[in-house]
Amino acid sequence: MTHRIVVAGGSLAGHSAVAELMALVPDADVVWVTGERHRAYSKPALSKEFMQARNEIADLMLPGIEGDLGRLRIVSESCASLDPSGQSVVLGNGERIGFDQLLVATGARARMPDILQGVGGVFPLRTLDDAVAIRESLAGKPKVVVIGGGLIGCELAASMRTLGLEVTLVEQLQSLLERPFGGAFGTYFLDLHRDNGVELIMGGMVERLAVDNGWVAGVKLADGTTIDAQLVVVGAGSEPCTHWLEGSGVAVDNGVVCDTYLATSRPAIFAAGDVARWMNPVYGIQMRVEHWTNASAQGRAAARNMAAALTGRQELRKAFGDVPYFWSDQYGQKIQMVGWHQGHDHVELDRSGEAPGPLARFYRDGRLVAAAGINAPRIVMKLRRQIEEEARALQAA
Amino acid sequence: MKIIVDRQRCDGNGVCMGIAPEVFDVDDDLYLHVAENIPEDPELRARVRQSITSCPILALKLVED
Known part of the structure; x- marks a missing residue:
């Protein structure tokens, strides 16, 4: 009997898993x-x-899947639910698809506070359609308000300033990129954006939007001020797409809970990418990583463990350990972070001059757990390897 | 095995360098250097292939021998 594998999720984790499964399980659909x-x-x-506008939609497309494409069916529907028996998924159009194995790679979606919904000219940024909509509204040279000083907010502010637009950024905290970079660079990001002409409103609380005939006209803050805006872009974080798993028996706790092999609480169901909260052996803790390189590696690793279970080829089965990596480009600066700084107890700023830009090392109990640098890819990537090697030595000990 | 770098796209992330430092090196000007000759070692070649699929901006292409 031919086995059937369902991969739920059309972004990078799903893509790399499908590519790997097509190669490793040649007789499955x-x-x-x-x-x-x-x-x-x-x-x-x-x-x-x-x-x-430095590249176009065609430049964004990932490579096509290779192999016997007669065995691959691609469905653009989304998953509506998982049968409690754990043996079939129901799609948005009502179709039911049975499976021998399932990979949950449904990613995360942009969080959009209620007060920002239902008004024209207000966009989150998560999908290609979001990006196209924002890009199209730039043609009229709108006055832009960016809500949120995280990665998406700061990158959008930088892109729009680079295009010469007038940009105001509103952030609740007193610093930018606080969560992703653990505050290691002090006022560096504030200075970077201010020097490039972004109007920064720190400690700003958005109360509601000013609306004119259904379209945004401004952003009203709790202190009574209103900022004029024809375009509002929102970087308010994201949440894992696990709603369709409710009642299925798959354990969910801020993401799908997985072991080190990316297996969920239900047999034959695995997870990978932004949606997966797995036990990362490099750190010995559960983490959910919403970054591109993790999705790629994790999708591939889950596929290999699935193939091992299906084919009995135990040599494919491997715990998934990862030193997370993400980067940002703002005003020509290459900003990089490797590792997991959450829970660090010590930060060391490197003033040795070895790196061309600011460089920070994060420690926990004396062990290097993360590093961040600006325009220093060589040393940052060296530290990524160091974190991984030290973790391996620790596990072996 | 030969690697082709799309110089229009490559912006020096160094993801490839993190996976296969024996072959890829990004310098401080964010320019990617690639080794001319890649040893026959299958483990290394598997990592080189992984580097190529992991490039976030799809700047790398592989030509197998």
């Missing part, structure tokens, strides 16, 4: 439920190169 009307595409470019 693969159904790829993408939930996207586009082919799999590169997301990091959306807020940067694509927003600045």
Whole structure:
């Protein structure tokens, strides 16, 4: 009997898993439920190169899947639910698809506070369609308000300033990129954006939007001020797409809970990418990583463990350990972070001059757990290897 | 095995360098250098292939021998 594998999720984790499964399980049928009307595409470019019109949609597309394509069915519907028996998924159009194995790679979606919904000219940025909508509204040279000083907010602010637009950024905290960079660089990001002409409103609380005939006209803050705006872009974080798993028996706790092999609490169901919260052996803790390189590696690793279970080839089965990596490009600065700084107890700023830009090392109990640098890819990537090697030595001990 | 770098796209992330430092090196000007000759070692070649699929901006292409 031919086995059937369902891969739920049409972005990078799903893409790399499908590619790997097609290569490793040559006699299985693969159904790829993408939930996207586009082919799999590169997301990091959306807020940067694509927003600045330095590349186009065709440049974003990931390579096609190779192999016997007669065994692959691609469905652009999304998953509506998982049968409590754990043996079939129901799609948005009502179709039921049975499976021998399932990979949950449904990613995360942009969080959009209620007060920002239902008004024209207000966009989150998560998907290609979001990016296209924002890019199209730039033609009229709008006055832009960016809500949120995280990665998406700062990258959008930088892209829009690079395009010469007038940009105001509102952030609740007193610093930018606080969560992703653990505050290691002090006022560096504030200075970077201010020097490039972004009007920064720190400690700003958005109360509501000013609306004119259904379109945004401004952003009203709790202190009574109103900022004029014809375009509002929102970087308010994201949440894992696990709603369709409710009642299925798959354990969910801020993401799908997985072991080190990316197996969920239900047999034959695995998870990978932004949606997965797995036990990372490099750190010995559960983590959910919403970054591009993790999705790629994790999708591939889950596929290999699935193939091992299905084919009995135990040599494919491997714990998934990862030193997370992400980067940002703002005003030509290459900003990089490797590792997991959450829970660090010591930060060391490197003043040795070895790196051309600011460099920070994060420690926990004396062990290097993360590093961040600006325009210093060589040393940052060296530290990524160091973190991994030290973790391996620790596990072996 | 030969690697082709799309210089229009490559912006020096160094993801490839993190996976296969024996072959890829990004310098401080964010320029990617690639080794001319890649040893026959299958483990290394598997990592080189992984580097190529992991490039977030799809700047790398592989030509197998």
